[in-house]
Amino acid sequence: MKLCRLLCFVLTLPLHLMKITGLYGMYKRLFPLLAYNITFSYNDKMNQTKKDLFRNVSRFANTDGTLRLLEIGCGSGANFKFYPYGCTVTCTDPNPHFEKYLQMSMDANEHLTYDTFVVVSGEDMEGVQDESVDVVVCTLVLCSVRDVQRVLQEVRRILKTGGAFYFLEHVLSDPCSWTYFFQQVFEPLWYYLGDGCMITRTTWKDLEAADFSELHLKHIEAPEVTLMIRPHIMGYCIK
Template sequence: MKTCLMRFCRLLCFALTLPLHLMEVTGLCGAYKRLFPLLAYNITFSYNDKMHKIKRDLFRNVGKFANSNGTLRLLEIGCGSGANFPFYPHGCTVICTDPNPHFHRYLRRSMEANKHLTYDKFIVASGEDMKEVQDESVDVVVCTLVLCSVRDVQQVIAEIRRVLRAGGAFYFLEHVVSDPSSWIYFFQHVLEPLWYYIGDGCMITRATWKDLETAGFSELHLKQIKAPDVTSVIRPHIMGYSIK
C-alpha cells in the first residue's frame, strides 16, 4: 500500500514539473545555470557550519597522501564555490573542475579567503570527461555533494581512478537514498522530480556506496551517517575515502 501511494504521489509531483521539463528541453533553463552558483554560494555557509565537525574529520588525514617530494596535488571535482577549501592542508596545490563556468566568480572569493592554498587552475569540465587532467597526476581527488548530480557515477569514478597516482586517495561526502522502510525514503522518491530541477540535476535516490564498493579501489573506508540539521530528504550521507 505504501509503495503504491509513493508511486502515485511521485507521478503527481512529476506532472507538476512538466513545465520545468519543457523549459529544460527547449533550453530555457539556461538562466538558472547562472543563478544556481549564487544560491549554492550562499547555502555553503550554512551547510559548512552544520557539517564543520564532519568535514574536519573527513579531511583530517589528507596530508598523509603527499607524494615522495612532500608536496600534495589535490583535484576537486565539482568544486562549486570552494566550500571545502578551509579544510585542506596548508600548502597543497588545488586544481578545480566544474561543468558550470558561472561558479568562477564565487570560486575566486573562496580563493581570496583561503591563502593557505596554492591554486593551479579552474577547468570547465564534467566529471565524466576530465581529459585536461593527465593520467596519475594527482595525489588526492575530492568529490562532495557531486555524485548525486552527475550523469554517470561509474564513469566519474573511472576518471578518478585514471587521474590518481598509485597509492593516492579519493575523498567523498555524498547524500544518498535512505533505508526503504523509512518515511525519508518515501519522500525522497516522491519529491525527486521536483528536487532535480531545484538542485540543478540533483538526484536524491542514489545508492552511491554500491558504486564505490565495486569500483576496484585497493581500500575503501566508508561510513554512513545522518547529517545534522539539514533538510530531511538529504540527511542520509556517506563519507570516507578510497585508496587506489
C-alpha cells in the first residue's frame, strides 16, 4: 500500500508544482463549476439521506417562529431545498468564485430568506457574532478545512445555547476494507482534484471531542457514490 501511495504521490508532482507557483489558483476558479454540476448527481443519490438529516431543523426555531441558519462552506447551495420554509440563511465559503452558482440556487429556492454571502474560512468567522444563530450546517466541508477542531470551536461560539450543528461528511473506511486501501493510495491525487479534500479523516472523533452537550451521530454507507467517499457520518450536535 505504501508503494502504491508513493507512486500516486509522484503522479501529483506537477499539481504540487502548480500550487507552489500559484498556477493552481486557476483550478480554484474552475472548481465551483465542477462542484455545481456534481451537486445534482450527489443530491439525487443522497436525497432521502438529506431529508432524514434535516427533518427536525425546525425544532430549533425561536418562539416567534424565526430560524437563523448559517451554512459553512455553502458552495453552490446544494442544501437549500432541504431547509424549512421561511428560515433566514447566511452563507459562508472561502472560495469567492462560488457566488455565481450560489445565486442560481437562491433563485431556485424562494422559500428561504437570504442574508449575506461571506467569503471566510470555517476556522475564522470573526465577522459572525457570538451566539447569533440557531442552526449551523456543514456538509462535505470538514474534509477540506485546515483544522477541524478550530472549525468546531467557531461553531460552538456562534451557536446560541440550545442550538444545533448539522453535519454530513465522508470519512475514513474500515481498515479491513478495499475502500480503506484505495483511500490511502489515492488521497494525494484526490487532495488536488477535490480542492484540498482529505479522504482519510476520522471526523467522528473530532465531533466526539468537541464538547457539545449532545451528539447524535451515525455511520452510513452512501448509496451509489464514488467508492472512496462512500463511508459517511451524519447527524447533529446540540450546544
